[in-house]
Amino acid sequence: MKMFALITQQENGIDVLQVHEKPQPVPWLESVVACSKEDGVEIVCPKKGKLVVGAGQAASVHGKTVSCVEMEDGAYCLGPELITCDEKMLRIFHLCILAGRIKAPVLILGESGVGKEVIARQLHILSSGQKARFVAVNMAAIPEGLAESELFGCVKGAYTGALMDRAGAFETAKEGTLFLDEICESSLFIQAKILRAVEERQVQRLGSQKKIKVSCRIVSATNKDIVALIEQGLFRQDLYERLSCIVIRCPPLRERRCDIPFLARKLLKSFPDAPSIDNGALKALQSYQWYGNVRELRNCLLRASMLSLNTTITEETIRDAMALSPSQEFGRRPCGSDILYTRYTVGRAQQIRESGLKRSTFYYRLKKGQMMNQMGN
Template sequence: MSNILLIEDEQAIRNVLKSILMDENPKWNVDEAENGLVGLEKIKEKEYDLIISDIKMPKKDGMEVLSEAMAYNPDLTIVMITGHGDVDLAVDAIKKGAYDFISKPPDLNKLLTTVRNALDRKSLISSNKELKSENKALKNKVAKKYEMIGESEGISQVKDIIDKVADTDARVLILGPNGTGKELVAHHLHEKSSRNVKPLVEVNCAAIPAELIESELFGHVKGSFTGAVKDKQGKFELANEGTIFLDEIGDMSLSAQAKVLRALQEGKVSPVGSEKEIDVNVRVIAATNKDLRTEINEGRFREDLYHRLAVIIINVPGLNDRRDDIPALVEHFVSENSINKSFDKSAYEALKELDWTGNIRELRNVVERLLILGDNPVTKKDVDQFVKK
């Protein structure tokens, strides 16, 4: 539910605008104010996602409403309504913090597009405020959920590279088998960068059907294909000034690869079905479990895109290459579980001897199984009994 306040002194125009908005989306709750004074009172009484205000009004005009409302809450999203001859005022309003302006009589498409974009902006502002609050609380520490456990040589090298490149805009390609923690590396790169007050937008390229990947990445306009019932922002636009993480990029279609390459080269994206170009400023981090050189040789991956992405390459080792980290990883997974058991030394040694084809993800599952089925403490006997290899 989005709350919209319509401040307009002409009853007929209020009726028309309210009808248009509610017909477009019944989940938009539209309140009315007949002048600027009433509008300001409502702004202080209720939280609005969008305010649409006329400029020429009695008691308090739109410019006064804008100034006082922005002083009350700088994060308000305000769209001004202008009459003929008010364009200079509208431009001045934007300089003072208004999101946009629409002219009387309002063009239906312009009105609805402006409203949708304004509400999307409000949503992003709310998201960014939460991120800022979280970052302040963490004091630049990575969230525990994405903690990188271990001190082995392989994982120490990964941490060292992250520290060197995180606070740059260099593109990073993360390589490694499934379950090794490539997502953790991406989160550390973002959290330790100056972009961490903006979103980290994740895209699992393998989980999205090939025919929808372009829409997911670059957005689409209403009616551009069957099922496109409204305009949609793409992940690149949502990640603007932040970071986009393209996981399993080796599974992306060649068509989508071409568009990603253009976005990297020009800093622009075009929604599906639109000729409009949108400027985007994003840091791109990609990951894959595939050998991209083989994919290039077999014509499934663009070599020019590979070179664009692989400015910095981080190879995440599999668990078989960092067995010394197993005790620390087990302790970490135990601490996350509600079952109060421990592992003795014989269990750690037994786990080190196993072949971990599923890497960290498999170890997490095994620890949970042993906590449920094993004795307290969990011993080598439990590992031999409940872990089949």
């Protein structure tokens, strides 16, 4: 029998109820009883009778909006790739389920490697289903001269090399989702074009006067401080206001260390001849800072799997795998600006221990970060 959990937003945070096979009262829903079924949670209340809420679905009961997620090995799951036991991520799960019911623009904020595209794909499944198209566009990877035709399409002869009519990303997405990754890398000219498309729900192919209606959902993401870019005049405030109808802020992995064992086991299962991992190795993983987040964790586990020859991964294997990390070679753990700008609530000695650097190297990079900051001012 599958296990599920009910989530609701409260004034002081969120409430989560693990629902078992036997009927049990829901503390924050008066006179309501819930129990797990094979296809979701059966909620029984005096006024509405029986109501089944499946994983990834939401319902309103006695004025409370509740969402349902599946449970696996003591953690909460939303789809095949999202797993957590952290309250911040559970709040994101709840928000994703609610956002999936409407096609409003969503802006996902977070560091590189936290899984912004994974969340975007899950939003797409919740709102449009598996059959609709998910079109991902990396704005940083498109040359500025081709960005307009890539997004909005072109007609034959619009420019040199345009040998036929071609639909852009907005048209290709159709009723599905258009994911604009690294949206802050787009030029002000392209931002103005995107703004018009989002407002009017119409696009115009390059070289054509005809307007084409589009109905895709816009999900955008960035790892930059978008508010600072607006203040610097590098990002349009009106576009930000259109794209940020719903904002999802993904916490870095170092702020949800309780998720690392679950993520590690799930990632290892996706490897060929998946090795097992012992508790010492999991504790070693939890002690690391993971400035590259889940992407860096996956790469570390790949190296550990290679070093262990697909046998059990131990603490020593993890240490060896970390020593082979590119971040060690380029000094990215952490750099001067990381030391300077990260909000620490602990003493300098603990900062040095957590950084994994020698004392002299730590102070050198701290000084270098301060000098770079002064030069920037």
